[in-house]
Every structure is written in C-alpha cells, then in structure tokens.
Amino acid sequence: MMAAFGRFLFLGKPMKHKLELFYYDACPYCQLVLRVIDNLNIKVDYKNILKDEDNLDRLVNDTGRRTVPCLYIDNKPMFESADIARWLEQNQNNLEKN
Known part of the structure; x- marks a missing residue:
C-alpha cells in the first residue's frame, strides 16, 4: 500500500509535481x-503568453490576471517571482530534473 506523507511516499520516493511557467x-x-x-535543472513546461495566445487566454480564464511570471504547480497558480523562486528552491529535491 502506498500512502502519501508530506511530500514523500512511504516507499521513500519523492512525489513529482507538474510544473508550467507562464x-x-x-x-x-x-x-x-x-x-x-x-x-536547478528543473523540468518545466514553458508557456510563453506573447507567442501563443492560447497560453494568455488560459492564464486569464484561470486566474483573472495577465500577470507573469505565474507558475502552475499541479494546476494551481502561484504568482510573484520571489515566491516562485523560493518554492522551487525549497522543493527542488521533489521536482523532476531535465
């Protein structure tokens, strides 16, 4: 049986997060x-809002904002570059690498 505890599975494997940067x-x-x-060599799906209008539309529809950077972590948006950088650094061991 696998159960999540904090950021780790009981089997000792880190949980991976889906990351998208707008x-x-x-x-x-x-x-x-x-x-x-x-x-940090982190794997991220990049969403340029000026090169692809669908990316901007999704950001605005999801959040009501056009503000970037916005990091989606498992489909939940996080704004503010300092907050994003801090979260990435604090969670780097649980993030998929390139």
Missing part, C-alpha cells in the same frame, strides 16, 4: 524565475 521573454521578473529553473 512568462514572456522581456519580463525581468520572468528572467529571475527562468534563471532559478535553469540553475
């Missing part, structure tokens, strides 16, 4: 988050 290249706050992702 961003655009010229945003300095997005660049901060992108650097953290790159430095």
Whole structure:
C-alpha cells in the first residue's frame, strides 16, 4: 500500500509535481524565475503568453490576471517571482530534473 506523507511516499520516493511557467521573454521578473529553473535543472513546461495566445487566454480564464511570471504547480497558480523562486528552491529535491 502506498500512502502519501508530506511530500514523500512511504516507499521513500519523492512525489513529482507538474510544473508550467507562464512568462514572456522581456519580463525581468520572468528572467529571475527562468534563471532559478535553469540553475536547478528543473523540468518545466514553458508557456510563453506573447507567442501563443492560447497560453494568455488560459492564464486569464484561470486566474483573472495577465500577470507573469505565474507558475502552475499541479494546476494551481502561484504568482510573484520571489515566491516562485523560493518554492522551487525549497522543493527542488521533489521536482523532476531535465
């Protein structure tokens, strides 16, 4: 039987999170988050809101905001670059690597 306890399964394997980053290249706050992702070698699905209108539509429909960066963690949005960077650093051992 496998049961979740905190962030780990009883079998000792870390739980993986689905990560999607909504961003655009010229945003300095997005660049901060992108650097953290790159430095930690974390696997993320990138959603550029300027290159694909569907990404912007989803962000606005889900959150009512156009604010980036926005990191979806298991389909739950998180805003604020400092909060995102902190969460990534604190959870890096539980995140899938590239």
